[in-house]
Amino acid sequence: MDCELTxxxxxxxxxxxxxxxxxxEIEGHLRDCPACSERYAGLQALRGAIGVLYHKPPIHLQKRxxxxxxxxxxxxxxxxxxxxxxxxxxxxAVVIVILSWGVVRLVSRPAESELLAREVVAxxxxxxxxxxxxxxxxxxxxxxxPWFNGKIDFSPPVEDLASEGFALVGGRLDYLDNRPVxxxxxxxxxxxxxFFAWPSEADDVKKExxxxxxxxxxxxxxxxxxxxxxxxNKSELRxxxxxxxxxxxx
Amino acid sequence: xxxRSKLEQFEERILPHLAAAYNLARxxxxxxxxxxDVVQEAYLRAFRFFGGFRGGDGRAWLxxxxxxxxxxxxxxxxxxxxxxSDDEMQQVESDAPSPEASLIVSADSKLLAQAxxxxxxxxREAIVLRELEGLSYKEIADLADIPLGTVMSRLARARKRLQxxxxxxxxxxx
Numbered sequence: 271m272d273c274e275l276t277x278x279x280x281x282x283x284x285x286x287x288x289x290x291x292x293x294x295e296i297e298g299h300l301r302d303c304p305a306c307s308e309r310y311a312g313l314q315a316l317r318g319a320i321g322v323l324y325h326k327p328p329i330h331l332q333k334r335x336x337x338x339x340x341x342x343x344x345x346x347x348x349x350x351x352x353x354x355x356x357x358x359x360x361x362x363a364v365v366i367v368i369l370s371w372g373v374v375r376l377v378s379r380p381a382e383s384e385l386l387a388r389e390v391v392a393x394x395x396x397x398x399x400x401x402x403x404x405x406x407x408x409x410x411x412x413x414x415x416p417w418f419n420g421k422i423d424f425s426p427p428v429e430d431l432a433s434e435g436f437a438l439v440g441g442r443l444d445y446l447d448n449r450p451v452x453x454x455x456x457x458x459x460x461x462x463x464x465f466f467a468w469p470s471e472a473d474d475v476k477k478e479x480x481x482x483x484x485x486x487x488x489x490x491x492x493x494x495x496x497x498x499x500x501x502x503n504k505s506e507l508r509x510x511x512x513x514x515x516x517x518x519x520x
Numbered sequence: 521x522x523x524r525s526k527l528e529q530f531e532e533r534i535l536p537h538l539a540a541a542y543n544l545a546r547x548x549x550x551x552x553x554x555x556x557d558v559v560q561e562a563y564l565r566a567f568r569f570f571g572g573f574r575g576g577d578g579r580a581w582l583x584x585x586x587x588x589x590x591x592x593x594x595x596x597x598x599x600x601x602x603x604x605s606d607d608e609m610q611q612v613e614s615d616a617p618s619p620e621a622s623l624i625v626s627a628d629s630k631l632l633a634q635a636x637x638x639x640x641x642x643x644r645e646a647i648v649l650r651e652l653e654g655l656s657y658k659e660i661a662d663l664a665d666i667p668l669g670t671v672m673s674r675l676a677r678a679r680k681r682l683q684x685x686x687x688x689x690x691x692x693x694x
Contacts, residue, residue, distance in 0.1 A: 281672065281679060287657050312624065313679060314621070315625050316686075319632050320632060321652065322632075323629060324543055324652050325543045325555075326539060327538055327543075327556075327559070328552070328556070331542060331556055334556070338564055339530065339531070339563055340527065343526070
């Protein structure tokens, strides 16, 4: 062990970071070399001097830090709560959306009569498309009316209104509102009119509406439901209804 | 970690090292007020990261956070001085003989503190961790994220500089 290596390792030696063998070699050299020994003494003196330079924390710091950490802990807990609350809010929001969607659907679901009006219009359109206006093509009410006997459990009003400009074209069976119904077909100029009749609970109803460009008039009376549908203009159709009513319930 | 026990564990394992935290922060910032602020900030960071604390030496773990908090603080508040330390680090210690042990022993603590404060921050840090906290080379290497050899050479150079500046300061005073 020489002075150079000792000089190199003296700090690690002082810090007890050297292995046993190296430490013993340096120890031996320090015993023999006054210069290195002095250097080592200087180093130890420095270490001792520096060792007293510990800065103690001010007394209030412990309190301050503890308080800050506890606040942070509460903040974390609160943010946990908040996130749970957020989840809660999100869940309720989803529930509300689903519920209101249901409600909107319920509300916006067309009323029974409107649904039926669609059926009526569809039936009217079908009868024209399929060229299936009448099962019993006749302008004679006394031919048409009996035709329904045995086919349905009610007797529909059949009026010949040719003299009023509404020619009876015929009658047929149709299926509406989950039941077989009587359909009577009239014609005014180039316009066909479907007149549906069937027994129903509804009473004292009168309704006019438009569907897909067709005019629909519905009324119920004395346990019977009546539907009129045509592309005929509304006022003429109204006239037709009045005519029917005046003839049927004289 | 359950929140309540997290606080309890933290207070039990990390809070007792407040003195070490303050001492390091005080030497690195060289200001009492700043040291307090840095310590509080470091403790809050430590609490946030406490979930990642895998047991072991709570003091070394905390001091790593204090050190990093200090360096962030220095970069933000003393960037000029902080940047200069690199150049200072490159300075080579003079070959002047070390002062005698008796001279150092007679130096008062105010002068010693001045000598230590004048060291570049990396040297100061090595001295504080070694001489005041008694950390091993390995612990310092881990804490400062530097090789073991660098710890050894930094300590040697730091001590050399300290001795020289003590001699210089005492020469002035005498």
